[in-house]
Structure formats: C-alpha cells, structure tokens
Amino acid sequence: QSVLTQPPSVSGAPGQRVTISCTGSSSNIGAGYDVHWYQQLPGTAPKLLIYGNSNRPSGVPDRFSGSKSGTSASLAITGLQAEDEADYYCQSYDSSLSVLFGGGTKLTVL
Amino acid sequence: QVTLKESGPVLVKPTETLTLTCTVSGFSLSNARMGVSWIRQPPGKALEWLAHIFSNDEKSYSTSLKSRLTISKDTSKSQVVLTMTNMDPVDTATYYCARFQVGAKWVDPWGQGTLVTVSS
Numbered sequence: 001q002s003v004l005t006q007p008p009s010v011s012g013a014p015g016q017r018v019t020i021s022c023t024g025s026s027s028n029i030g031a032g033y034d035v036h037w038y039q040q041l042p043g044t045a046p047k048l049l050i051y052g053n054s055n056r057p058s059g060v061p062d063r064f065s066g067s068k069s070g071t072s073a074s075l076a077i078t079g080l081q082a083e084d085e086a087d088y089y090c091q092s093y094d095s096s097l098s099v100l101f102g103g104g105t106k107l108t109v110l
Numbered sequence: 111q112v113t114l115k116e117s118g119p120v121l122v123k124p125t126e127t128l129t130l131t132c133t134v135s136g137f138s139l140s141n142a143r144m145g146v147s148w149i150r151q152p153p154g155k156a157l158e159w160l161a162h163i164f165s166n167d168e169k170s171y172s173t174s175l176k177s178r179l180t181i182s183k184d185t186s187k188s189q190v191v192l193t194m195t196n197m198d199p200v201d202t203a204t205y206y207c208a209r210f211q212v213g214a215k216w217v218d219p220w221g222q223g224t225l226v227t228v229s230s
Contacts, residue, residue, distance in 0.1 A: 045206055091217065099215070101156060
C-alpha cells in the first residue's frame with residue numbers, strides 16, 4: 001500500500017485530455033515537499049516527466065503539465081497520443097527523509 | 111552525459127544476501143548536490159524506494175526494510191553498493207539505481223535496472 005495514492009488506471013481516446021491524481025498527506029505533499037512525475041514505458045526504466053510540481057525537463061512535450069494544491073497533485077496530458085500509453089508514477093518526500101512513490105497509474109489510449 | 115549501471119547476481123537463493131553495485135559516470139559521488147538512490151519494482155507492481163546515500167556519507171533507508179539494508183559508496187571507484195540480507199521470493203524484482211537531486215529531491219536519470227530472482 002503506497003503512501004501516495006493514485007488511481008490504478010485511466011484511459012482516453014487519441015486527442016483527448018486525461019488527468020492523474022496523486023493524494024498524499026500533511027507529512028509529505030502537504031508539508032511542502034515538491035511532487036515529481038515519472039513515465040515508464042513498457043519494459044523500460046522510469047523517466048522524469050515533471051519535476052518541482054510543474055516543470056518539464058528538456059525534451060518533454062508541453063502536452064504534459066503538472067500542478068499541486070494542498071496535499072494533492074495532478075498530472076494532465078492533453079492531445080493524447082498512442083505513444084503516451086505507459087505507467088505514470090508520482091513521487092514526493094517526507095519528514096522521515098524517505099522518498100515516496102505513488103502506486104502507479106496505467107494509462108490506456110483507446 | 112550522466113549514466114548509471116546496476117550489476118549483480120540475477121539469481122539468489124532464499125536466506126542469502128544480495129549485493130548490488132551501481133557504477134556511475136558523468137557526475138561525482140562527492141558532489142554535494144547529488145546522491146544515489148536504490149529503488150525496486152516487483153514484476154507488474156509499483157516502484158518502491160529502498161535507500162539513498164549522499165556525498166557526506168549520510169544514509170537513509172526505507173522504514174520497512176531498514177533492518178535488512180546497507181548502502182555504501184566508494185567515491186574513487188564511482189560505485190554505490192547495496193546489500194540486502196535474508197532474501198525471500200517476495201524480493202524478486204528489478205532493482206534500479208538512480209541519481210538523487212538533493213535540493214529538489216527528484217530522481218533522474220535511472221539505470222537500466224537489473225532483474226533479481228529469488229528462488230531455490
């Protein structure tokens with residue numbers, strides 16, 4: 001059971017917009033720690049997708065965006081493409097100096 | 111270019127100790143802004159953080175696995191070593207090492223991962 005809660009799955013048709021939530025608590029996201037998002041394509045290692053709640057590393061399309069409010073964060077993907085089909089994980093930190101991952105969300109492009 | 115590569119046994123027996131090595135390039139383990147984390151992923155399951163180590167040798171461990179884990183580094187060899195004792199079949203997973211950004215606390219880049227199977 002992950003400390004950060006994500007929906008197990010989301011889906012959308014090509015071109016649509018989907019969002020993935022990540023819910024934490026006052027000891028992690030709510031304590032002010034940033035949320036980061038990773039994309040894991042099948043059979044590969046995770047890749048940093050969003051850092052510092054809403055920043056995109058170089059090379060990540062602006063179709064991907066992140067936000068944070070209170071004890072939760074969200075990842076939004078607009079203009080959904082087949083290549084976006086992957087597992088997505090949120091990550092934060094807590095006051096016990098632990099890195100926390102969400103349980104992961106499988107995105108299916110219909 | 112920053113790269114990390116995991117190495118170690120692909121198969122261990124129950125009760126044995128697992129030793130994994132992460133060899134890094136493109137950054138120094140003496141860089142105060144960077145650390146190295148170990149993260150694992152059982153087949154078909156979520157990511158689980160295990161431990162990290164910083165340039166000043168400060169270490170942090172997963173609360174649930176702390177009694178079984180030891181992380182260390184050899185800066186001159188650019189290597190970080192993770193040991194996990196008393197291995198069990200439930201520890202079967204892909205084990206990743208990754209660079210940890212000390213300030214903002216994100217993990218990037220990741221190594222390719224190494225699948226470790228625990229079976230007699």
